[in-house]
Amino acid sequence: MWAQTFISENDTTAFVEYNDGKQWAYRNIDGITVGMTNEEFKDVYGKYYQVGFFISNNQDSTLTFNPEEVFADLLSNKGDTISLEVYTNEKFQKKLKKAQTWSMVLYGLSAGFNAASAGYRTTYSTSYSPNGYAYTSINSSYDANAAYQANMATHIQLQTLGDRMKNDRAVREQGYLKLNSIHPGDAIIGYMNIKHKKGKQLLVSINIGVQTFSYLWDVEKKKKKDKNNH
Numbered sequence: 001m002w003a004q005t006f007i008s009e010n011d012t013t014a015f016v017e018y019n020d021g022k023q024w025a026y027r028n029i030d031g032i033t034v035g036m037t038n039e040e041f042k043d044v045y046g047k048y049y050q051v052g053f054f055i056s057n058n059q060d061s062t063l064t065f066n067p068e069e070v071f072a073d074l075l076s077n078k079g080d081t082i083s084l085e086v087y088t089n090e091k092f093q094k095k096l097k098k099a100q101t102w103s104m105v106l107y108g109l110s111a112g113f114n115a116a117s118a119g120y121r122t123t124y125s126t127s128y129s130p131n132g133y134a135y136t137s138i139n140s141s142y143d144a145n146a147a148y149q150a151n152m153a154t155h156i157q158l159q160t161l162g163d164r165m166k167n168d169r170a171v172r173e174q175g176y177l178k179l180n181s182i183h184p185g186d187a188i189i190g191y192m193n194i195k196h197k198k199g200k201q202l203l204v205s206i207n208i209g210v211q212t213f214s215y216l217w218d219v220e221k222k223k224k225k226d227k228n229n230h
Contacts, residue, residue: 004038004049005023006025007201007216007217007218008025030059030209032059034053034208035055037052038051038219039052040196045096048087048193048194049193049194049195049196051192053206054188056187059209063181063182064180065177065182067179070206071204071205071206072086072203072205073203074203074219077198084194086192086194176191199219200220202216203215
């Protein structure tokens, strides 16, 4: 993970705190407190901007958090602004399943080929003719039991891989923000992933009640300083 930096621009409506090394930016508007943190996250499924949310309802009425009401706009390196996809839990799970399906297909093809070949045995024998020339004979045989054992092992491996992938999706679903009612005095906390593209600044906005909470983050990759220059 690589933490991104909140851009305050002398904004007096926001305040910043740190929790376990993470920078959180908060806004309190009309009895609603929304905090956000932002990190660049990369795993075997891809790279994302991972935003964490803390939403506290201190109003007298119940609020609804709708993941469809979270938006992200990126100021690109070319200077134009583009909208980035914010993954709801359903969209992100679908993305994971698609990536896992391709992995299973490729693994299954490879494992199936190896299993199909397992029953065949090829032996080589060298013989010599009366005039002293050597020649090699190739003999093939099929071992049905070896083929059966290889197919069983492949089946178990695919089942184990499938269970591992299912557990992997379940782990990523824990804490992922979904549609929630926030009653007076209650709060929710969780995260969402945003499609990653390189850029300079990322504006993340969330609509809660009739208010819009916006946070601007510096996501530009900083060039490493020359060791000879201090």
